Amino acid sequence: MTTKIIVDTQAATKTAPTRRGRGRPQSFDRAQALCAAMRLFWDRGYDGTSFDDLTAAMGISASSFYNAFGSKEALYQETIDAYVKRAGAWFTTILQEPTDTRSTFAHLLTTAATEFTRDDLPTGCMIAAAATQCAPTQARLRDLLATQRTQSETALVTRLQQGIQAGDLPPDTDIKALAAFYSALLRGMAVQARDGIPRERLHEIARIAMQAWPTPP
Amino acid sequence: MTTKIIVDTQAATKTAPTRRGRGRPQSFDRAQALCAAMRLFWDRGYDGTSFDDLTAAMGISASSFYNAFGSKEALYQETIDAYVKRAGAWFTTILQEPTDTRSTFAHLLTTAATEFTRDDLPTGCMIAAAATQCAPTQARLRDLLATQRTQSETALVTRLQQGIQAGDLPPDTDIKALAAFYSALLRGMAVQARDGIPRERLHEIARIAMQAWPTPP
DNA sequence: TTATTTTTGTAGTCATCGCTCCATAAATCC
DNA sequence: GGATTTATGGAGCGATGACTACAAAAATAA
Numbered sequence: 096m097t098t099k100i101i102v103d104t105q106a107a108t109k110t111a112p113t114r115r116g117r118g119r120p121q122s123f124d125r126a127q128a129l130c131a132a133m134r135l136f137w138d139r140g141y142d143g144t145s146f147d148d149l150t151a152a153m154g155i156s157a158s159s160f161y162n163a164f165g166s167k168e169a170l171y172q173e174t175i176d177a178y179v180k181r182a183g184a185w186f187t188t189i190l191q192e193p194t195d196t197r198s199t200f201a202h203l204l205t206t207a208a209t210e211f212t213r214d215d216l217p218t219g220c221m222i223a224a225a226a227t228q229c230a231p232t233q234a235r236l237r238d239l240l241a242t243q244r245t246q247s248e249t250a251l252v253t254r255l256q257q258g259i260q261a262g263d264l265p266p267d268t269d270i271k272a273l274a275a276f277y278s279a280l281l282r283g284m285a286v287q288a289r290d291g292i293p294r295e296r297l298h299e300i301a302r303i304a305m306q307a308w309p310t311p312p
Numbered sequence: 313m314t315t316k317i318i319v320d321t322q323a324a325t326k327t328a329p330t331r332r333g334r335g336r337p338q339s340f341d342r343a344q345a346l347c348a349a350m351r352l353f354w355d356r357g358y359d360g361t362s363f364d365d366l367t368a369a370m371g372i373s374a375s376s377f378y379n380a381f382g383s384k385e386a387l388y389q390e391t392i393d394a395y396v397k398r399a400g401a402w403f404t405t406i407l408q409e410p411t412d413t414r415s416t417f418a419h420l421l422t423t424a425a426t427e428f429t430r431d432d433l434p435t436g437c438m439i440a441a442a443a444t445q446c447a448p449t450q451a452r453l454r455d456l457l458a459t460q461r462t463q464s465e466t467a468l469v470t471r472l473q474q475g476i477q478a479g480d481l482p483p484d485t486d487i488k489a490l491a492a493f494y495s496a497l498l499r500g501m502a503v504q505a506r507d508g509i510p511r512e513r514l515h516e517i518a519r520i521a522m523q524a525w526p527t528p529p
Numbered sequence: 530t531t532a533t534t535t536t537t538g539t540a541g542t543c544a545t546c547g548c549t550c551c552a553t554a555a556a557t558c559c
Numbered sequence: 560g561g562a563t564t565t566a567t568g569g570a571g572c573g574a575t576g577a578c579t580a581c582a583a584a585a586a587t588a589a
Contacts, residue, residue: 118565
């Protein structure tokens with residue numbers, strides 16, 4: 096029932112097989128720096144995280160920063176990717192579990208309740224409510240995040256479609272609407288988490304939300 | 313069933329009875345300027361709205377700005393107040409309607425679906441997901457918004473409590489959890505709205521959410 | 530009319546923002 | 560060893576952020 100989440104830096108490092116080549120070697124662990132940046136962006140958002148905040152947390156200088164990551168915006172995109180692949184991996188993992196559709200969604204919500212209130216990571220979700228209000232100059236960023244949100248909702252649609260094929264759900268179920276409902280709920284839970292709601296309350300929300308699960312006719 | 317929302321500037325002006333006194337008179341309509349600022353903050357958030365954006369939209373100079381509103385942060389607080397009292401008034405209005413509790417909540421959700429997708433105002437809610445990720449220097453702002461969110465959830469709790477007293481709800485209903493559920497959903501719907509979800513889809517979400525309403529034993 | 534009060538317009542100020550330049554350091558290739 | 564390549568440290572840059580100083584303008588009070 097529990098899902099093992101790996102956010103540790105060491106584990107991340109293994110995926111970066113220490114490139115050997117000419118030139119002076121990097122004096123810092125790129126994956127570790129990326130992880131530090133992700134936590135900062137997650138906690139404070141894009142605008143709320145200054146360049147100096149980043150270099151300080153990553154333990155590198157401005158030149159190393161630009162040499163390794165290109166720009167603040169490029170780094171942000173990388174941290175979003177890292178979040179999806181690592182800290183937020185529970186989402187896709189659970190959707191691939193070989194249980195029935197209702198159990199899968201119940202598991203998704205209870206895991207969200209737990210993940211959104213971990214004490215070793217920022218609360219809530221890095222993407223759920225990010226950049227919904229931003230300057231027109233940040234349109235690319237807003238679109239990037241909106242796209243991520245759309246993709247996660249699409250993943251719910253896909254899983255519900257499989258549920259219909261498996262006979263878990265009535266064939267006439269409005270799966271787009273049902274996906275939108277659980278999607279909205281998860282985003283709201285993320286906001287609640289950032290406001291400091293207790294984990295147990297989030298679990299109660301999850302329990303109530305499963306009451307809305309469609310009943311066979 | 314429909315709720316009349318007044319956001320028009322003219323209507324707002326009537327509450328400011330044109331102070332007469334010594335000194336040069338203000339050359340602009342304060343309520344109108346406040347309304348323009350509210351729309352800007354609502355659409356772009358606090359950080360995403362620059363001082364120049366504000367003065368341009370309000371049609372006033374920097375000195376007039378500070379003379380009339382004190383600071384950017386003070387203006388933001390005023391716009392939040394204006395939002396709660398005017399553009400977001402449907403929320404408290406509906407909670408005071410003399411219908412049964414279930415109908416009240418159903419009305420709340422369908423109205424949210426409609427209000428979050430008006431074409432004469434920014435989409436979504438000004439407060440629902442604002443400043444959940446921000447710099448530590450903006451702690452006051454974040455707390456201000458978190459407080460507003462807490463208050464709206466408390467209003468739901470109060471209404472549910474009345475429902476128990478009226479016999480609309482089973483006495484053992486976990487009203488705090490139920491309020492948290494609908495609160496989370498509304499916030500998620502606001503995020504969806506900002507991502508451009510169609511109004512009809514929001515109405516479907518509202519319909520599904522009412523399936524979670526507690527059933528008498 | 531003159532004094533007083535308040536608002537306005539213009540031209541700044543100062544801090545911070547993300548970012549860049551360039552000389553130097555540390556590795557590999559020949 | 561010398562050439563080449565890549566990364567680092569440190570200084571600083573232009574743009575923008577919110578905000579302010581100050582004199583002139585426009586009203587009322589005496």
